[in-house]
Amino acid sequence: xxxxxxxxxxxxxxxxxxxxxxxxxxxxxxxxxxxxxxxxxxxxxxxxxxxxxxxxxxxxxxxxxxxxxxxxxxxxxxxxxxxxxxxxxxxxxxxxxxxxxxxxxxxxxxxxxxxxxxxxxxxxxxxxxxxxxxxxxxxxxxxxxxxxxxxxxxxxxxxxxxxxxxxxxxxxxxxxxxxxxxxxxxxxxxxxxxxxxxxxxxxxxxxxxxxxxxxxxxxxxxxxxxxxxxxxxxxxxxxxxxxxxxxxxxxxxxxxxxxxxxxxxxxxxxxxxxxxxxxxxxxxxxxxxxxxxxxxxxxxxxxxxxxxxxxxxxxxxxxxxxxxxxxxxxxxxxxxxxxxxxxxxxxxxxxxxxxxxxxxxxxxxxxxxxxxxxxxxxxxxxxxxxxxxxxxxxxxxxxxxxxxxxxxxxxxxxxxxxxxxxxxxxxxxxxxxxxxxxxxxxxxxxxxxxxxxxxxxxxxxxxxxxxxxxxxxxxxxxxxxxxxxxxxxxxxxxx
Amino acid sequence: xxxxxxxxxxxxxxxxxxxxxxxxxxxxxxxxxxxxxxxxxxxxxxxxxxxxxxxxxxxxxxxxxxxxxxxxxxxxxxxxxxxxxxxxxxxxxxxxxxxxxxxxxxxxxxxxxxxxxxxxxxxxxxxxxxxxxxxxxxxxxxxxxxxxxxxxxxxxxxxxxxxxxxxxxxxxxxxxxxxxxxxxxxxxxxxxxxxxxxxxxxxxxxxxxxxxxxxxxxxxxxxxxxxxxxxxxxxxxxxxxxxxxxxxxxxxxxxxxxxxxxxxxxxxxxxxxxxxxxxxxxxxxxxxxxxxxxxxxxxxxxxxxxxxxxxxxxxxxxxxxxxxxxxxx
Numbered sequence: 168x169x170x171x172x173x174x175x176x177x178x179x180x181x182x183x184x185x186x187x188x189x190x191x192x193x194x195x196x197x198x199x200x201x202x203x204x205x206x207x208x209x210x211x212x213x214x215x216x217x218x219x220x221x222x223x224x225x226x227x228x229x230x231x232x233x234x235x236x237x238x239x240x241x242x243x244x245x246x247x248x249x250x251x252x253x254x255x256x257x258x259x260x261x262x263x264x265x266x267x268x269x270x271x272x273x274x275x276x277x278x279x280x281x282x283x284x285x286x287x288x289x290x291x292x293x294x295x296x297x298x299x300x301x302x303x304x305x306x307x308x309x310x311x312x313x314x315x316x317x318x319x320x321x322x323x324x325x326x327x328x329x330x331x332x333x334x335x336x337x338x339x340x341x342x343x344x345x346x347x348x349x350x351x352x353x354x355x356x357x358x359x360x361x362x363x364x365x366x367x368x369x370x371x372x373x374x375x376x377x378x379x380x381x382x383x384x385x386x387x388x389x390x391x392x393x394x395x396x397x398x399x400x401x402x403x404x405x406x407x408x409x410x411x412x413x414x415x416x417x418x419x420x421x422x423x424x425x426x427x428x429x430x431x432x433x434x435x436x437x438x439x440x441x442x443x444x445x446x447x448x449x450x451x452x453x454x455x456x457x458x459x460x461x462x463x464x465x466x467x468x469x470x471x472x473x474x475x476x477x478x479x480x481x482x483x484x485x486x487x488x489x490x491x492x493x494x495x496x497x498x499x500x501x502x503x504x505x506x507x508x509x510x511x512x513x514x515x516x517x518x519x520x521x522x523x524x525x526x527x528x529x530x531x532x533x534x535x536x537x538x539x540x541x542x543x544x545x546x547x548x549x550x551x552x553x554x555x556x557x558x559x560x561x562x563x564x565x566x567x568x569x570x571x572x573x574x575x576x577x578x579x580x581x582x583x584x585x586x587x588x589x590x591x592x593x594x595x596x597x598x599x600x601x602x603x604x605x606x607x608x609x610x611x612x613x614x615x616x617x618x619x620x621x622x623x624x625x626x627x628x629x630x631x632x633x634x635x636x637x638x639x640x641x642x643x644x645x646x647x648x649x650x651x652x653x654x655x656x657x658x659x660x661x662x
Numbered sequence: 663x664x665x666x667x668x669x670x671x672x673x674x675x676x677x678x679x680x681x682x683x684x685x686x687x688x689x690x691x692x693x694x695x696x697x698x699x700x701x702x703x704x705x706x707x708x709x710x711x712x713x714x715x716x717x718x719x720x721x722x723x724x725x726x727x728x729x730x731x732x733x734x735x736x737x738x739x740x741x742x743x744x745x746x747x748x749x750x751x752x753x754x755x756x757x758x759x760x761x762x763x764x765x766x767x768x769x770x771x772x773x774x775x776x777x778x779x780x781x782x783x784x785x786x787x788x789x790x791x792x793x794x795x796x797x798x799x800x801x802x803x804x805x806x807x808x809x810x811x812x813x814x815x816x817x818x819x820x821x822x823x824x825x826x827x828x829x830x831x832x833x834x835x836x837x838x839x840x841x842x843x844x845x846x847x848x849x850x851x852x853x854x855x856x857x858x859x860x861x862x863x864x865x866x867x868x869x870x871x872x873x874x875x876x877x878x879x880x881x882x883x884x885x886x887x888x889x890x891x892x893x894x895x896x897x898x899x900x901x902x903x904x905x906x907x908x909x910x911x912x913x914x915x916x917x918x919x920x921x922x923x924x925x926x927x928x929x930x931x932x933x934x935x936x937x938x939x940x941x942x943x944x945x946x947x948x949x950x951x952x953x954x955x956x957x958x959x960x961x962x963x964x965x966x967x968x969x970x971x972x973x974x975x976x977x978x979x980x981x982x983x984x985x986x987x988x989x990x991x
Contacts, residue, residue, distance in 0.1 A: 307865055504955050
């Protein structure tokens with residue numbers, strides 16, 4: 168308890184409070200801007216933080232990290248452009264809500280869900296980090312393979328109404344994931360000698376193209392149509408009934424998101440996608456998904472922020488980064504002379520409480536700011552399309568170019584935009600494509616690694632308890648609709 | 663301003679770099695005088711993305727570089743092709759000393775395989791930045807207690823080694839070690855990064871992991887992994903009890919190195935100026951702290967002579983090794 172009060176004492180210093188505030192505001196801004204992610208910003212600011220005390224540096228970077236994952240949802244909802252890859256699942260239902268004139272509601276629920284997910288994971292971090300971190304050791308390639316198969320198993324149900332079209336889109340995503348240097352053979356696949364493709368297709372340009380550019384083309388195709396902004400009569404925040412509707416999505420996603428965040432190989436993007444699946448699976452209103460379901464915003468947002476606290480678990484308790492951003496924070500800690508590991512929790516409890524406190528405060532801060540400014544942000548939807556979409560176009564080009572300073576990525580983005588437009592025209596959804604792209608690589612890579620580990624004996628998968636459990640859940644999920652139909656049929660014929 | 667800028671792309675990138683620097687609140691010195699070298703921003707080209715290990719090394723050097731050189735610095739991240747994209751970009755720039763590369767052995771392996779538009783004799787060493795000895799480590803539950811036991815086990819069956827990249831530095835180090843020690847050709851299990859290797863070494867999914875000290879520091883302290891041997895001739899200060907390769911009678915030297923180079927064609931006085939400036943920048947307090955705390959060898963920073971010699975040595979040895987595993991004809 169002494170350490171707790173000492174930590175709070177450090178944190179209540181005006182300078183520290185200012186840093187947490189500055190980190191949160193900066194995090195929201197860079198999170199919202201496509202192309203500048205939280206990880207890029209932490210890397211750029213790393214040399215600056217070295218001049219600070221260790222406590223100040225980590226409070227600043229930690230709050231930036233928390234807020235950036237929330238910031239990504241703002242642009243995902245308002246202009247269908249995920250500001251951060253982790254917000255891609257948010258756009259699935261967030262943008263249709265905004266298009267319906269419910270931008271305020273979507274932004275509000277995003278802020279609340281993000282904060283609950285974030286705060287839940289910070290509590291898990293405080294209470295169970297050393298214990299939970301050991302779990303990371305239980306996850307080798309076979310376990311990741313089983314988890315990725317579980318994630319992909321729901322792909323037919325996600326996105327559009329036609330399972331066949333969803334599977335086709337997912338297959339395209341899996342195919343795109345094979346581009347680049349193959350980890351286990353060292354062979355370059357589908358790169359056509361282009362350096363830009365040797366590390367695979369960049370995720371951000373694909374996202375920006377699929378969402379933002381395809382929407383721009385769609386808007387352009389509706390020349391002369393009545394502008395959609397008339398629908399927005401007044402900006403409403405979520406009501407109590409909305410929160411009640413989302414309670415299950417938020418609590419489920421907070422738990423799953425934290426768990427996935429703890430796993431070093433998986434991050435907030437995967438957490439959000441898997442939780443979007445799970446939210447839909449357990450929802451009473453499955454038919455609303457993809458058309459502006461408020462639960463479809465709450466689930467992934469709770470998950471991607473829960474993944475932040477989760478990612479800090481192995482980072483602090485094992486010295487193994489749980490995500491790109493936490494890898495940079497880890498580098499910062501090491502340069503500051505702090506050695507993460509199990510001993511950190513006994514040797515430097517005060518510093519840890521500063522970390523927890525600042526992350527907790529950042530989550531509260533962006534909740535207040537997010538709710539306070541939701542009405543203001545929602546007015547972006549009022550900007551006439553003739554001004555808004557050209558601005559989005561500029562943002563998309565810059566956002567795709569910036570991370571790797573590569574024109575190639577800009578072409579990828581534009582090509583993905585055309586694909587996204589054709590998808591819309593012919594009734595496909597981008598959601599399964601993104602699932603395929605994110606999980607396809609994981610499935611293939613971990614399968615090949617597993618077989619190397621198992622001396623190419625497939626049956627060895629069944630000797631791993633975690634794998635067996637995950638396979639069983641996957642099988643149950645796949646068989647459930649068929650069994651349900653069978654049961655209904657049996658009841659109907661019995662009656 | 664635009665008249666001085668060769669292409670609009672360059673302007674955009676510059677503007678972006680300047681913008682982010684301004685956002686970072688970093689104090690940048692104004693553009694230096696035009697008559698002497700360096701006369702404009704020096705670009706540091708790296709193959710690593712923002713936040714990658716090599717990127718961070720570059721940024722640490724850059725903390726003190728503006729005062730050492732009297733000009734500003736900018737990192738250019740050219741990701742792709744295991745260094746080929748970075749080399750191609752550098753090759754497209756004027757050879758006036760305003761473009762330098764921060765490279766690893768990976769770049770040399772890429773050059774050897776003819777995958778970059780640059781030949782090895784075009785690469786001119788300036789200064790080494792980091793030298794990170796590699797270790798062979800096993801998990802707590804492993805029956806292998808010493809390097810000798812591991813070698814003996816490796817003679818009766820193929821051990822599984824966790825490495826980062828096929829045909830990369832780790833891979834060559836493992837093959838070189840196994841060959842010198844007379845072990846069977848090992849089974850190579852590639853992973854995405856050091857963290858993955860640590861986890862799979864602890865959980866015994868692989869028999870042995872090849873790791874740097876800093877990557878496994880917390881597991882070494884907690885006793886979850888044991889370091890059996892360092893693949894360099896000298897023991898590393900933080901692990902005084904772990905034998906060096908020399909101690910067990912092997913003449914090998916594998917470490918992860920990063921260093922600055924430029925491409926042939928830069929005038930000699932400028933090479934000297936770059937070497938002096940880089941050494942001065944890396945003698946700075948911030949950089950020294952970074953080297954010490956990230957577990958790098960204390961004599962990481964060396965000048966042109968020893969760095970070029972190390973590059974040459976690695977190039978010759980790497981070529982032989984790549985031929986042996988069939989990646990080079």
